Amino acid sequence: xxxxxxxxxxxxxxxxxxxxxxxxxxxLASTDLFRAVVLFIAFGLLLSLAWVRLGAADxxxxxxxxxxxxxxxxxxxxxxxxxxxxxxxxxxxPLTFLQRLSAPLLIGIMIPSITLILVLELRLLADVxxxxxxxxxxxxxxxxxxxxxxxxxxxxxxxxxxxxxxVLLLALITIWSxxxxxxxxxxxxxxxxxxxxxxxxxxxxxxxxxxVLWQGAHAPGGAFQAxxxxxxxxxxxxxxxxxxxxxxxxxxxxxLLTAGFWVFLLIAATTLLxxxxxxxxxxxxxxxxxLLIELVATASIATILAAVVVGGHPPDNLSVPEDDSSAxxxxxxK
Amino acid sequence: MTDLxxxxxxxxxxxxxxxxxxxxxxxxxxxxxxxxxxxxxTAVAILLLLGQASGNSAIWDVALIFALLTAVAAVTFxxxxxxxxxxxxxx
Amino acid sequence: xxxxxLLTALLLFCSLPFFLAGTLGLLRFPDLYCRLHALxxxxxxxxxxxxxxxxxxxxxxxxxxxxxxxxxLILVAGATVAHLIxxxxxxxxxxxxxx
Numbered sequence: 001x002x003x004x005x006x007x008x009x010x011x012x013x014x015x016x017x018x019x020x021x022x023x024x025x026x027x028l029a030s031t032d033l034f035r036a037v038v039l040f041i042a043f044g045l046l047l048s049l050a051w052v053r054l055g056a057a058d059x060x061x062x063x064x065x066x067x068x069x070x071x072x073x074x075x076x077x078x079x080x081x082x083x084x085x086x087x088x089x090x091x092x093x094p095l096t097f098l099q100r101l102s103a104p105l106l107i108g109i110m111i112p113s114i115t116l117i118l119v120l121e122l123r124l125l126a127d128v129x130x131x132x133x134x135x136x137x138x139x140x141x142x143x144x145x146x147x148x149x150x151x152x153x154x155x156x157x158x159x160x161x162x163x164x165x166x167v168l169l170l171a172l173i174t175i176w177s178x179x180x181x182x183x184x185x186x187x188x189x190x191x192x193x194x195x196x197x198x199x200x201x202x203x204x205x206x207x208x209x210x211x212v213l214w215q216g217a218h219a220p221g222g223a224f225q226a227x228x229x230x231x232x233x234x235x236x237x238x239x240x241x242x243x244x245x246x247x248x249x250x251x252x253x254x255x256l257l258t259a260g261f262w263v264f265l266l267i268a269a270t271t272l273l274x275x276x277x278x279x280x281x282x283x284x285x286x287x288x289x290x291l292l293i294e295l296v297a298t299a300s301i302a303t304i305l306a307a308v309v310v311g312g313h314p315p316d317n318l319s320v321p322e323d324d325s326s327a328x329x330x331x332x333x334k
Numbered sequence: 335m336t337d338l339x340x341x342x343x344x345x346x347x348x349x350x351x352x353x354x355x356x357x358x359x360x361x362x363x364x365x366x367x368x369x370x371x372x373x374x375x376t377a378v379a380i381l382l383l384l385g386q387a388s389g390n391s392a393i394w395d396v397a398l399i400f401a402l403l404t405a406v407a408a409v410t411f412x413x414x415x416x417x418x419x420x421x422x423x424x425x
Numbered sequence: 426x427x428x429x430x431l432l433t434a435l436l437l438f439c440s441l442p443f444f445l446a447g448t449l450g451l452l453r454f455p456d457l458y459c460r461l462h463a464l465x466x467x468x469x470x471x472x473x474x475x476x477x478x479x480x481x482x483x484x485x486x487x488x489x490x491x492x493x494x495x496x497x498l499i500l501v502a503g504a505t506v507a508h509l510i511x512x513x514x515x516x517x518x519x520x521x522x523x524x
Binding site for chain 2 (some may be wrong): 233272
Binding site (some may be wrong): 338342346350352362366367371383386405411414 | 502
């Protein structure tokens with residue numbers, strides 16, 4: 001029955017591919033921004049499916065958390081800030097015949113030719129491209145992690161991961177320099193079901209994020225996926241009305257945001273000083289160092305991504321009240 | 335059994351593709367969001383089946399994350415500042 | 426064929442019409458509120474049947490618990506989200522469809 005399985009997977013992949021490309025086209029060509037955003041969220045979901053089909057569960061986890069979750073929330077919040085629904089709809093500009101012809105012509109020529117080239121090239125490749133799998137597996141024992149992807153991310157290519165954390169911070173700094181944080185949501189009263197749901201989901205999100213982080217040591221998972229999931233949880237809390245107490249919105253917040261990068265940088269500097277190569281973990285400490293970096297990075301990534309969705313720096317004129325009553329989350333009840 | 339899982343997953347993928355029509359037609363923003371919810375639930379079913387078919391339990395983790403995130407996306411939709419007025423959208 | 430395999434196949438086949446009904450309802454029902462019904466009830470039940478089918482195939486009780494918890498999470502989140510969406514739609518002024 002092997003061939004039936006192959007046929008089924010082939011049909012599955014083809015339908016997935018066709019749906020993905022159609023969705024991408026539709027969302028880019030949509031005259032309604034909201035429709036484009038929802039298509040984008042669905043696109044993220046299907047793309048995550050595609051990653052699963054490609055055997056990259058780590059990327060699928062990240063894509064689900066970020067593409068469908070955080071970016072979807074980001075776009076929805078952004079749309080809400082644009083104003084009324086009417087402002088998010090465009091009317092098509094009338095095109096000349098030549099303009100109308102150019103797109104199908106271009107695509108009609110490009111896509112078949114690119115497909116043809118790819119198919120011809122693919123036939124030259126071996127059945128399964130080995131990639132770096134063998135090398136990674138050979139060095140897995142000394143890497144400090146039991147999972148290939150984590151070993152590559154946190155040890156063999158740790159420099160890239162360090163720079164990624166820096167890039168995230170830069171993005172946040174850019175966003176913060178543009179505007180002050182505005183209220184994310186309606187000022188309406190919140191349905192009790194919503195607060196109940198948030199109370200149910202938040203502990204689950206935290207536990208699952210911890211689980212994903214821990215799993216990264218021997219199975220798909222890791223700091224980034226856990227951080228992205230945790231940021232969805234933070235976002236959920238923000239939507240339900242929890243705000244950070246004023247006392248914590250200055251130094252504590254900034255420490256939390258930058259901690260991941262600092263710890264990583266500190267370890268890089270220390271290893272540079274002691275052994276001449278940055279990020280060359282001493283063999284017995286490798287596992288512990290990776291865990292430490294991942295722990296702090298998860299917290300930082302979660303906060304950074306949530307702050308990106310909030311979309312502005314904390315207000316400058318925060319007054320810290322004398323008593324500590326602002327430490328409790330603010331909730332609205334009417 | 336693997337073929338059975340794959341077959342059902344294929345069917346579910348087709349229902350997702352069909353459900354796209356609702357995202358495209360609307361007419362209201364809420365209708366589109368409903369379709370996104372549908373995709374989330376169906377995608378969880380597909381992932382569970384794919385995970386069982388390939389024996390890879392990490393895929394089930396992805397399914398769990400889908401479940402959580404679909405809920406968060408819906409909460410974001412409900413709590414955003416925009417008011418959804420029902421008007422026709424021209425494709 | 427083992428009995429468990431037969432049962433799994435049966436449950437999976439039973440779940441198909443539910444998913445189909447959910448999607449068709451989403452497409453064919455006249456109104457936002459009706460579509461919510463199709464979505465939350467049909468799809469979650471279809472998912473429940475799939476989960477049941479996979480539970481039969483499970484190797485250990487941990488797998489069973491894991492599947493069950495995933496399904497329960499979706500059930501609870503789905504039901505609450507349906508209520509929230511309907512509430513927001515009503516606040517925005519959507520009138521239910523009348524025959």
